[in-house]
Amino acid sequence: GDSVTQTEGLVTLTEGLPVMLNCTYQTIYSNPFLFWYVQHLNESPRLLLKSFTDNKRTEHQGFHATLHKSSSSFHLQKSSAQLSDSALYYCALPYMGYKLTFGTGTSLLVDP
Amino acid sequence: GGIITQTPKFLIGQEGQKLTLKCQQNFNHDTMYWYRQDSGKGLRLIYYSITENDLQKGDLSEGYDASRExxxxxxxxxxxxxxxEMAVFLCxxxxxxxxxxxxxxxxxTVV
Incomplete structure (x- = not known):
């Protein structure tokens, strides 16, 4: 079945350094679209980014990601981490638009 | 805008007890989901429903029932x-x- 893999459970870095959180996926669907969700402490997950187009960069709130079907990847990046970016980040894959499968999540901790 | 309301916010039950969690949405969305969130295991899909009276099992459906009336x-x-058992259930x-x-x-929380 469809699956999403996030290899890092915890990423710790210093404010101002670049962020990259990995996401790879497996699906039988030929035209997948991928999401990144962010969950801050004591809040519910909310949508951060979504991508429907292969090799097209999508950006929101300083974060960006590019869907690469050739490598089945949708890595999340930011050029300079802020303290407020500390949160739990989920990559997600909808199957046929309905069954939304999430990865195990990556906790990002940004230190001053 | 809309809102999703889950009740109760906190549920304490006893071992073996049947427990029901409720969810209401006013987005007029067709599809609804139940996820379980455990630390280190992400969001795992329990059940979803693509329309009224429809039910689809997720990856973690054993031990759960759902209803979309x-x-x-x-x-x-x-x-x-x-x-x-301790977990957060997200609708x-x-x-x-x-x-x-x-x-x-x-x-x-189950005691």
């Missing part, structure tokens, strides 16, 4: 609570391929 509501039943709704919105969650 109205478009706006989706309930989840823990059929037999497991001792020392969500969304249209096909569209953004999914989450409720604030129900925190379950």
């Amino acid at each position: 109205k478009k706006s509501s989706f309930s989840l039943t823990v059929t037999s609570a497991q001792k020392n 969500a709704s969304g249209g096909q391929g569209a953004q999914v919105f989450f409720g604030k969650g129900t925190r379950l």
